[in-house]
Every structure is written in C-alpha cells, then in structure tokens.
Amino acid sequence: MSTLHHEHYVPAPILRYFDSTHLQPELNTIATSCRMLAERMDRTLPPGPEKSTGLRDLLKAKDAFIRAGLDLCEE
Numbered sequence: 011m012s013t014l015h016h017e018h019y020v021p022a023p024i025l026r027y028f029d030s031t032h033l034q035p036e037l038n039t040i041a042t043s044c045r046m047l048a049e050r051m052d053r054t055l056p057p058g059p060e061k062s063t064g065l066r067d068l069l070k071a072k073d074a075f076i077r078a079g080l081d082l083c084e085e
Contacts, residue, residue, distance in 0.1 A: 019053060021049075021052060022052050022061075024048075024066060025045075025048055025049060028041065028044060028048050028072065034083065036083055037079045040072075040075050040076060041072055041075075044071065044072035044075065047068065048068050048072075051065065
C-alpha cells in the first residue's frame with residue numbers, strides 16, 4: 011500500500027481519542043499500537059464513509075484492548 015501525499019494533510023478529528031499519554035505504561039503500549047495504525051490509515055486512505063467507519067471501529071477495538079489490558083494489570 012502506498013502512502014498518499016496530501017499537500018495539506020489535516021488529521022481526522024477522531025484521532026484525538028487515540029491519545030494514550032494519560033495511561034500507565036503497560037496500557038500505553040497497547041494503545042500506541044492502535045494509534046499508530048489509525049494515523050497510518052488516516053494518512054493513507056482517502057476521506058470517505060468507509061475510512062470514518064474503520065477509524066471509529068478501531069477506536070472501539072482500542073478501548074476493548076485497554077479493558078483487556080486492565081485485567082493483566084490487576085493480576
């Protein structure tokens with residue numbers, strides 16, 4: 011997959027919800043993987059409803075992964 015080079019790239023507003031700096035290190039590692047993928051997809055894919063849906067679903071997945079990670083932190 012090639013990266014599209016947009017002259018004036020503006021990140022999708024949903025990307026702000028992928029911020030993980032407030033999480034403890036173990037959970038930050040999990041969230042960072044999702045954020046990196048979200049950023050790559052946002053930069054690579056053209057705007058449209060499918061990209062928006064994909065980013066929203068990835069955000070839901072990130073939240074689920076964080077909840078799963080909380081179980082590891084409690085052990």
